[in-house]
Amino acid sequence: MIKVRVASRARVAEDIVRLDLVHAEGGELPSFSAGAHVDLFLGNGLTRQYSLCNDPADRDRYRIAVLREPSSRGGSAHVHDTLTEGAVLDISPPRNLFALDETGGEHLLFAGGVGVTPILAMAHRLHALGARFTLHYCARSRSRAAFLDELAAAPFAAAVRLTFDDEPDTRLDLDTALASPTPNRRLYVCGPGGFMRFVTEGAAARGWTPEQIRKEHFAAEASVGENQPFELLIASSGQVVPVPADQTAAQALEAAGVFVLLSCEQGVCGTCLTRVIEGQPDHRDTFQTDAEKATGEQFTPCCSRALGPRLVIDL
Numbered sequence: 001m002i003k004v005r006v007a008s009r010a011r012v013a014e015d016i017v018r019l020d021l022v023h024a025e026g027g028e029l030p031s032f033s034a035g036a037h038v039d040l041f042l043g044n045g046l047t048r049q050y051s052l053c054n055d056p057a058d059r060d061r062y063r064i065a066v067l068r069e070p071s072s073r074g075g076s077a078h079v080h081d082t083l084t085e086g087a088v089l090d091i092s093p094p095r096n097l098f099a100l101d102e103t104g105g106e107h108l109l110f111a112g113g114v115g116v117t118p119i120l121a122m123a124h125r126l127h128a129l130g131a132r133f134t135l136h137y138c139a140r141s142r143s144r145a146a147f148l149d150e151l152a153a154a155p156f157a158a159a160v161r162l163t164f165d166d167e168p169d170t171r172l173d174l175d176t177a178l179a180s181p182t183p184n185r186r187l188y189v190c191g192p193g194g195f196m197r198f199v200t201e202g203a204a205a206r207g208w209t210p211e212q213i214r215k216e217h218f219a220a221e222a223s224v225g226e227n228q229p230f231e232l233l234i235a236s237s238g239q240v241v242p243v244p245a246d247q248t249a250a251q252a253l254e255a256a257g258v259f260v261l262l263s264c265e266q267g268v269c270g271t272c273l274t275r276v277i278e279g280q281p282d283h284r285d286t287f288q289t290d291a292e293k294a295t296g297e298q299f300t301p302c303c304s305r306a307l308g309p310r311l312v313i314d315l
């Protein structure tokens with residue numbers, strides 16, 4: 001845990017605030033790498049993850065930007081409504097699940113909406129390394145795009161390409177952007193689910209390999225399909241816990257008195273990962289890689305479910 005203070009706060013786009021967090025006792029913060037995020041412990045029992053978007057060379061502050069989600073369950077709304085300048089809160093040290101591959105010869109960065117946050121830190125780092133890169137930033141409109149002024153003034157401004165849904169002449173041309181998937185090129189994408197699929201499926205169709213593509217959702221996607229009830233068998237005790245369609249596995253376990261450590265409750269952080277001994281999970285998290293999901297060895301009870309009637313889990 002690190003105690004930080006909100007040193008400054010500004011509205012940087014419609015429904016998006018930028019917060020600069022400094023050490024509450026003064027001095028340097030732990031270093032971070034481009035693509036890293038911190039957990040914010042919001043004091044209302046919720047923990048939320050936000051990517052750091054400032055230059056990783058900065059040691060005096062962490063900068064985050066938070067979109068007020070229309071369906072906020074108390075995370076982004078709490079940030080918007082209570083984290084004013086001077087507020088003190090606990091955060092985790094930075095963790096990175098979306099790291100740059102600095103050995104790449106050229107980097108294509110794709111940001112959708114507030115997914116620009118980790119991408120911005122990556123651009124700072126790549127510029128510092130003298131690496132070749134292009135930053136494609138897509139948003140619904142200019143008014144909803146954060147950090148446009150910062151990007152225009154950045155030393156890497158010439159590498160930035162902007163696309164706005166309401167300005168057809170700025171359209172993102174994937175044929176041009178994703179041409180030549182030579183092995184030394186890397187692609188990074190962060191944004192909402194539809195945007196991620198547009199870029200990653202477009203890349204795959206143009207010959208990019210999964211090893212060249214790194215991605216991070218800024219929030220778990222909404223549930224996929226209709227929920228079916230299933231049951232969990234706790235291997236250590238033999239207890240059977242029914243999971244109704246309107247509850248998550250974690251909620252059902254908690255109601256049955258089985259403790260599960262939770263953090264994001266959105267399938268993003270991996271805190272609740274639980275080993276699966278038998279049965280096939282219906283993965284709905286964005287924490288595990290596709291290869292990890294394919295093994296079916298672990299699942300995230302905060303959001304994932306079962307494809308069959310029962311999962312036997314290692315609790």
Ligand code: FES
Nearest residue numbers: 263265267270302
């Ligand atoms: Fe974060 Fe489940 S609590 S992935």
